[in-house]
Amino acid sequence: MTEMLQDVSNHSRLSGLKSMGRIGIAVCAMLAYCCASAVAAHEERFQSAGWTLSVNRDAFTQEVRCALGAVDHRLTFQPGAIGFRFGHRRDTLEAWYRIDDGQPVRWQDRITVLTAAGVEIDGPAMNNPTGGWVWIPAGELQHADRVAIRLHDKAKVRLFRLRGFEAMFDAARRLGCVSDASFRS
Incomplete structure (x- = not known):
């Protein structure tokens, strides 16, 4: 039972990190686009x-x-x-x-x-x-x-x-x- 709770806890932490990773990637992509277009010409x-x-x-x-x-x-x-x-x-x-x-x-x-x-x-x-x-x-x-x-x-x-x-x-x-x-x- 304790192992099951740890697995659930680890899973929720991992999914939180995954969603933060997706958000971080999206934010980085937006910043890169904005910065690139600002200096492109x-x-x-x-x-x-x-x-x-x-x-x-x-x-x-x-x-x-x-x-x-x-x-x-x-x-x-x-x-x-x-x-x-x-x-x-x-x-x-x-x-x-x-x-x-x-x-x-x-x-x-x-x-x-x-x-x-x-x-x-x-x-x-x-x-x-x-x-x-x-x-x-x-x-x-x-x-x-x-x-x-x-x-x-x-x-x-x-x-x-x-x-x-x-x-x-x-x-x-x-x-x-x-x-x-x-x-x-």
């Missing part, structure tokens, strides 16, 4: 002169992902070009642009330069292959202050200011956005 955002820079650092892979664009989302940078947004339903295939007081250029004439630089210029729809963007090679925009773009013969000219882009791009390089791959999504 770190994002910093900077804003200056109408431009926003987002820098994401992945603690696990050590990769740096960057996004650089205008605060109003009308301009965005990708390696090799700056894109000017007119709305996803706007057809930009006939667009012309002028940098500062330079000569007008048909943006389709720059497609070979853009594709050679790896610029993604395709939109999501077949009926509007540009997705409402006009892409201009970054090399043409060095030291530029403004860009005027006209979508077609009867459209109004829209003016885009580039002031502040070079300073923000230099800051991006200093913050770890050193390769073209860091700006690709």
Whole structure:
């Protein structure tokens, strides 16, 4: 009888330890998940002169992902070009642009330069292959202050200011956005 009571007592202690072990494992797993997700990626955002820079650092892979664009989302940078947004339903295939007081250029004439630089210029729809963007090679925009773009013969000219882009791009390089791959999504 005494042996039976000891067995019951030992059994209840063991089952208590087992349930505490399960709880402990669950708590450890939750803490590990929370801690891992907290340090898995770190994002910093900077804003200056109408431009926003987002820098994401992945603690696990050590990769740096960057996004650089205008605060109003009308301009965005990708390696090799700056894109000017007119709305996803706007057809930009006939667009012309002028940098500062330079000569007008048909943006389709720059497609070979853009594709050679790896610029993604395709939109999501077949009926509007540009997705409402006009892409201009970054090399043409060095030291530029403004860009005027006209979508077609009867459209109004829209003016885009580039002031502040070079300073923000230099800051991006200093913050770890050193390769073209860091700006690709």
